Amino acid sequence: MLKNKNFIITILTVAIPLLMQLFFIRYVSYNVDKAMYGDFVLLQTLIVALSYIFLQIPSQAYNRFYNTAKDKIAFVNEFRTLLIFINIASIGIIYIYGLAMGKFSYEVLGLIFIYFVILNNYTFNQQIFLLNLERKKYFILKTLEAMSKFLFPILFYIYFQSLEAFLYGLVCGYLISFLFILTYLKDYKFKYIVNIENLKKYFLFAYPILFVSIFSWGISFSDRYFIDYYMSSQDVALYAILAQVAGMGQVIGQVYSMYVNPKVLKYYEEDKLLALAYLKKSIIILSIIFLALGLVAYLLPIPIYELLLKPEVITNSYYFNTFIILVIGIFFTLIQTALSMYLTLFKKLDILAYIYVVAFSVNLIGNIFIKEYGIIAAAIATFLAYFIILLLQLIYIVSPEKPKISLF
Numbered sequence: 001m002l003k004n005k006n007f008i009i010t011i012l013t014v015a016i017p018l019l020m021q022l023f024f025i026r027y028v029s030y031n032v033d034k035a036m037y038g039d040f041v042l043l044q045t046l047i048v049a050l051s052y053i054f055l056q057i058p059s060q061a062y063n064r065f066y067n068t069a070k071d072k073i074a075f076v077n078e079f080r081t082l083l084i085f086i087n088i089a090s091i092g093i094i095y096i097y098g099l100a101m102g103k104f105s106y107e108v109l110g111l112i113f114i115y116f117v118i119l120n121n122y123t124f125n126q127q128i129f130l131l132n133l134e135r136k137k138y139f140i141l142k143t144l145e146a147m148s149k150f151l152f153p154i155l156f157y158i159y160f161q162s163l164e165a166f167l168y169g170l171v172c173g174y175l176i177s178f179l180f181i182l183t184y185l186k187d188y189k190f191k192y193i194v195n196i197e198n199l200k201k202y203f204l205f206a207y208p209i210l211f212v213s214i215f216s217w218g219i220s221f222s223d224r225y226f227i228d229y230y231m232s233s234q235d236v237a238l239y240a241i242l243a244q245v246a247g248m249g250q251v252i253g254q255v256y257s258m259y260v261n262p263k264v265l266k267y268y269e270e271d272k273l274l275a276l277a278y279l280k281k282s283i284i285i286l287s288i289i290f291l292a293l294g295l296v297a298y299l300l301p302i303p304i305y306e307l308l309l310k311p312e313v314i315t316n317s318y319y320f321n322t323f324i325i326l327v328i329g330i331f332f333t334l335i336q337t338a339l340s341m342y343l344t345l346f347k348k349l350d351i352l353a354y355i356y357v358v359a360f361s362v363n364l365i366g367n368i369f370i371k372e373y374g375i376i377a378a379a380i381a382t383f384l385a386y387f388i389i390l391l392l393q394l395i396y397i398v399s400p401e402k403p404k405i406s407l408f
Contacts, residue, residue, distance in 0.1 A: 018251050024150035024151075081193050083121060152172055205349070208350040215360035242322060253333075260278075265345075326382070332390055
């Protein structure tokens with residue numbers, strides 16, 4: 001009974017933010033100036049890059065070692081302290097980015113910095129409740145986050161009609177959410193803690209993920225800058241909207257990661273064989289679901305897509321084919337991400353880094369063809385990259401010399 005209740009809460013944790021995201025996509029597709037939204041996408045891509053560069057190492061270590069920590073409060077505060085230095089370091093990168101792009105005001109760059117600071121603090125503190133399997137609290141926090149990402153920017157844009165309005169919406173939404181999460185953190189009082197030995201342990205475990213993160217960002221988001229360079233901000237906006245609709249498949253991935261990953265990590269500290277068996281079963285089920293959803297996406301009547309996308313976009317065969325390729329790419333992305341848990345458990349993130357180097361190189365070459373073939377080249381390049389990652393991970397896992405999950 002309790003398991004079913006937890007699963008239902010997990011579904012709602014994904015479903016309610018999804019509804020807000022659908023509303024956001026619909027509004028942007030039909031009502032927002034595409035050149036302005038293209039610039040907003042580029043700034044969001046910068047935030048993702050900062051998160052990948054600065055937060056992936058602590059995030060991986062945080063998730064991996066949380067269940068092994070005897071003093072959870074001290075453990076959490078080690079990472080909170082680390083965030084202070086991360087936030088300071090981000091100032092320089094945001095400033096250099098502004099100079100390089102040459103089209104964003106200091107107000108915009110300042111808002112981006114404030115947004116990044118609130119976002120990473122909110123995200124880290126939010127993980128406490130997921131890893132403790134406090135799913136009700138996590139559900140409330142994810143709902144507040146969705147409001148911050150999807151509803152507040154639109155509300156501000158309706159009144160002020162500008163790029164700055166979108167950013168003020170994000171900042172205000174996340175600030176309200178952060179103030180709310182503080183009410184849940186009464187038992188986790190902040191204390192400045194720097195434990196050099198622990199930091200070394202976390203770094204040695206997770207440093208390969210920095211390379212994975214950089215290459216992952218390149219595969220998933222660098223195409224926006226290629227499109228902006230070879231084409232225009234309007235094309236960036238169009239590609240981003242198609243990618244967001246295609247990204248609806250991530251709903252299953254989010255349910256999977258919220259429900260399966262914490263259990264795998266917890267099981268692994270208690271019974272390694274049980275954890276690996278559970279992981280194997282979960283990945284197989286996930287793959288079957290994605291195969292079915294891919295067929296549904298291709299066969300779905302066009303008028304249904306018109307609920308989110310303008311008819312002149314989705315009825316165009318070029319854009320529809322781009323969309324389908326993005327859908328398939330999303331599914332490969334999520335399956336290979338689920339599979340990478342194996343490498344996390346066995347502390348083989350260095351292998352993942354080598355795999356991502358190969359995939360990133362393929363993606364980079366593919367993005368060059370955007371100049372000749374347009375945004376469909378970006379979709380194909382991303383799909384090929386994630387297919388290669390999945391294939392190379394499978395080859396490594398089934399290799400007889402390595403500890404493995406029996407997938408076949």
